[in-house]
Amino acid sequence: MCLRHSATCAYYHEEQPLKLENRIAIITGGGRGIGRATALELAKEGADIVLAARTENEIAAVADEVKQLGRRALAITTDVQRKTDVDRMVSETLDIFGKVDILVNNAGVAIHNPIPKIREEDWDVTMAVNLKGVFLCTQAVFSHMCGQKYGHIVNVSSVSGKYGHVNGGAYCASKFAVIGFTETTNNEGRPHGVKSSVVCPGPVDTKMRRDNHPDDVIEHLTQPEDVADLILFLVSQSPRAHTLETVIRTPLM
Numbered sequence: 031m032c033l034r035h036s037a038t039c040a041y042y043h044e045e046q047p048l049k050l051e052n053r054i055a056i057i058t059g060g061g062r063g064i065g066r067a068t069a070l071e072l073a074k075e076g077a078d079i080v081l082a083a084r085t086e087n088e089i090a091a092v093a094d095e096v097k098q099l100g101r102r103a104l105a106i107t108t109d110v111q112r113k114t115d116v117d118r119m120v121s122e123t124l125d126i127f128g129k130v131d132i133l134v135n136n137a138g139v140a141i142h143n144p145i146p147k148i149r150e151e152d153w154d155v156t157m158a159v160n161l162k163g164v165f166l167c168t169q170a171v172f173s174h175m176c177g178q179k180y181g182h183i184v185n186v187s188s189v190s191g192k193y194g195h196v197n198g199g200a201y202c203a204s205k206f207a208v209i210g211f212t213e214t215t216n217n218e219g220r221p222h223g224v225k226s227s228v229v230c231p232g233p234v235d236t237k238m239r240r241d242n243h244p245d246d247v248i249e250h251l252t253q254p255e256d257v258a259d260l261i262l263f264l265v266s267q268s269p270r271a272h273t274l275e276t277v278i279r280t281p282l283m
């Protein structure tokens with residue numbers, strides 16, 4: 031029952047058009063957490079979805095959920111640190127769907143330690159996934175998006191990209207860098223109709239957060255769907271709107 035309009039209101043039965051009809055979206059790290067929620071949110075608004083992460087059964091399960099919403103879905107096993115994986119994933123997407131309109135660079139890892147205890151291999155993997163992965167995926171779709179004069183690349187940074195907190199040496203450095211890379215992507219893309227935005231969530235109730243902070247009060251955490259809503263808002267804005275950066279603060283920050 032519509033609470034704002036009477037039954038005689040002309041708008042009463044009108045269906046809202048889907049915001050992302052005929053859009054093709056790649057979501058890295060789409061097998062769980064923020065990536066899964068984003069996949070489902072974008073699919074509800076009409077987008078067909080490509081899920082790219084390493085754990086095959088997780089992305090396959092999310093692909094099934096997307097199909098249950100009536101959209102097409104591909105699950106492509108991808109390690110975003112590896113250029114060959116990323117290029118194959120984008121080329122399979124283009125072969126099957128013909129285009130890429132939206133890329134959500136969401137795949138990420140978080141290994142927290144004080145500076146004296148950061149292992150070199152943890153620093154390297156953090157940069158390789160959180161930063162190089164964003165670069166490789168962006169590069170793989172960027173010329174295509176410029177050629178079609180449309181595209182939106184959303185990078186998932188963090189409040190740890192705004193604030194260098196204790197134990198966050200590698201993670202914060204990678205997430206600060208993602209914000210700078212987003213700005214360059216947006217500036218290079220804008221003349222060609224390609225936007226880039228970065229979202230900086232505070233603590234979100236996902237496996238990553240629970241593994242690193244088992245003592246969290248869950249009620250204080252943002253839920254993955256809240257971040258997905260924000261990403262949907264960004265990719266649904268009018269072509270003239272350029273929202274470069276959004277920050278979600280929570281009681282834990």
Ligand SMILES: NC(=O)c1ccc[n+]([C@@H]2O[C@H](COP(=O)([O-])OP(=O)(O)OC[C@H]3O[C@@H](n4cnc5c(N)ncnc54)[C@H](OP(=O)(O)O)[C@@H]3O)[C@@H](O)[C@H]2O)c1
Pocket residue numbers: 058059060061062063064065082083084085086088108109110111136137138139140159186187188189230231232233234235236237238239
């Ligand atoms: N949770 C938070 O509090 C929070 C706050 C701010 C920002 N973020 C950011 O949000 C993003 C999503 O994190 P989440 O919290 O949803 O964590 P999550 O539940 O652990 O999900 C991380 C996703 O990234 C994928 N991934 C990790 N390494 C990958 C690789 N090398 N190649 C491809 N995919 C990879 C994982 O899949 P596989 O392991 O199967 O590859 C998984 O699908 C991350 O960038 C994270 O830094 C999280």
